[in-house]
Amino acid sequence: MISTLGHFVLFLGLGVSLYATAAAVYGARAGREDWLASSRNAVLALFCLITVAMFLLEYALITSDFSLRYVANNSTRGSLTRYKIAGLWGSLEGSLLLWAWLQALFSALVVAHHGDRHRSVLPYAQAVLLGITAFFLLVMTFAVNPFATLVPAPLDGRGLNPLLEVTDMLVHPLLLYLGYVGFSVPFAFAMAALITGRLSEEWLKITRRWTVVAWLFLTGGIFYGGWWSYRTLGWGGYWAWDPVENASFMPWLIATAFIHSVMIQERKRMLKVWNLLLITLTFSLVIFGTFLTRSGILASVHAFSDGPVGALFLGFLALVLLFSLSLIAYRADRLKSHGEMDSMVSRESTFLLNNVLLVGICFTVFLGTVFPLLTEAIRGAKISVGTPYFNRVSVPLGLALLLLMGIGPLIAWERASLNNLRRNFLAPAIVAVAGAALLFALGVRQAEALLVFLCGFFVIGTIAFEFIMATRTRVRTTGESLLAAFAVLLLKSRRRYGGLIVHLGVVIAIIGIAVSSAYKVEREATLKLNERMEIGPYAIELKDLKAGEQPTHVLVSATLTVFKDGKPLTELRPGQRFYPNQQTPFASVDARYRWDEDLYTILSSFERDGSSATIKAMINPMIAWIWIGGCVIVLGVIVAVLPERRLAMLALRAKAQVA
């Protein structure tokens, strides 16, 4: 019943999306308002249809209707309702449905938000968004049907991979999907600008907020993924340069380049082709990432199984690239730059360099990810490059980017005078050198960490000086209190100061990454009961080893007493979870999380008679700074995108209170 209905709704949705695409294009070309209105209604109808399909699948998941293959594969009777719900994005078919739903949601939001404005470009942007939705519906109706049946229906389903039965599963995938789908909006408007030939800065202005919000979701998703991995996967790391991680990192890099380079176009009307290429590349990399992870072409820990989906996504990717690149070529004569570079020492040049570096990092990550495929195709031998390659290549480029983060926002447009340079950068540079020298004197000898601190202090210095100078000037001219002046300043140029806060967050995260990887300590030892192992200033004693029954699994856990400088500090209980029908155990990590260092413990193995256990312990210094940095980034983006009017009102109220 649900199966037939669900499949029917998907077919209906495919029909509606194709109709709406055609209606939007025809309406715009023929100037027929009635067709445009009909297309807009169809977008809303499409959203309702896919919502119905999604609810049908969720209903089947929640009520454990194992006559659906998807439910049997991704749900089990014993699971908590929230994990039954999360089954929707537990594997391929459901995640395609979720994607299609988000795509329809964003299309509906675009139509509802921009409504009657931007009459000339909107119908085409709408058509592109609808076309993307149609592709996902096509995949689901003809290749991988989420509503496929399973005969006979099993008594119980397999359930999610136990690794995924954690609350993080309710957050991380959704953030990533929101980010991925979000980038389709600026892409659609870019295509619309190309189709209509309205290639001024209009499409950038319309999509500015969409782009930044999509970037926020993607950034949040990546950071959250690292945090999740660190806390629950028992290896003490947060990033493994796994193909699936790279698949989310590559569009992030290009989107970051895009967010910076649009500023050049807005101000100087240059880099038009470049910006179109960047947004096309961002969207293509999202599709490419989906191809990588869904096709099973690369062995990865969290890749989904293979099937016809890989070929479909590859075809779609080819179509997207062909469509957008030929449009750009077709409009090449209208895409001439109006401005030009004046000097190499200018904000334009700095931003250009930032773009080259970001694209460069993306290229190296791409190369490393597909390297086994390339070498196998060319030389017949499978050769892969692992973490050392990625670290070796991305660290110097990342350091250069870090330095630019300090220079870019403050250096003068067009041509920076020596005076401008001295005024903006002398003090931060002195602070940076002094700070790094102090750390050196305190015993920090690791070269990479020192360089990161040097550049990081420089960036923090420039941001701090910028805030201090601007606030002081405002206090002097308006006579406001220090705090009020700071708040008004923040609100008045939200985009600039929000951006600086984002930079601050990035610096904090990079410091966390550098220190935690340079000064990580790891030890593994087999301990008998009451035996101790030493790690750094800590001693870890095995007090107990026992098994206990949990609702869904058996938990074997070790009780460890941690001593620091001889005094008992805390107790940690790392363990292993054993699930029915899962042949290998899953780690249950325990750690003492602190802002300056984490003590992280894993129960690697144990004797069944309870006589001894092998414990892996790690000291991860300053790893919390990565997550703190992520939060600061989110805060900065929120400052940058908050609606103007509401903020102005808040500011007025604050002013009234101060007065």
Add this chain to the structure above:
Amino acid sequence: MKGKRAKYLIAGVIILGALAGLVYSGVKESMVYFYTPSELTEKAEAVRGKALRVGGMVEEGSVRWDAQQLLLTFALTDGRSTVPVRHRGTAPDLFKEGAGAVVEGTWAPEGYLRSSTIMAKHSEEYKAPKNPETLETKKSLFKSLLKEEKPKP
């Protein structure tokens, strides 16, 4: 005008050159060949000391764990050839006999693979278990440990 363009061009070439150099050296330093156990057996002498990855099945009954030495030994097989592996430390979560694994390491002159990393693979495909387990059957595995859980006075 012309001079300015040339200046940017030169800067671009320098940056691209540096990037290419970085990638080249990065690849050269961390390139790892992938072999099946049969390929490795054929080329064992040629690849001695080089970093490599071997992918295969963990042979049934081959896994030994020495808790005191923290030494894990097992054999990787592709059905035709079998390669002995020694690994310092414990195996990752999904590692088990009869399942796929990729081992990164070097070929030791004594004739075994000295592993630095084990990557275990697992399949997402659903297969109904032959003998479905319940929580009770899992519990029975850890009887000795469960007994210790006495209510404290």
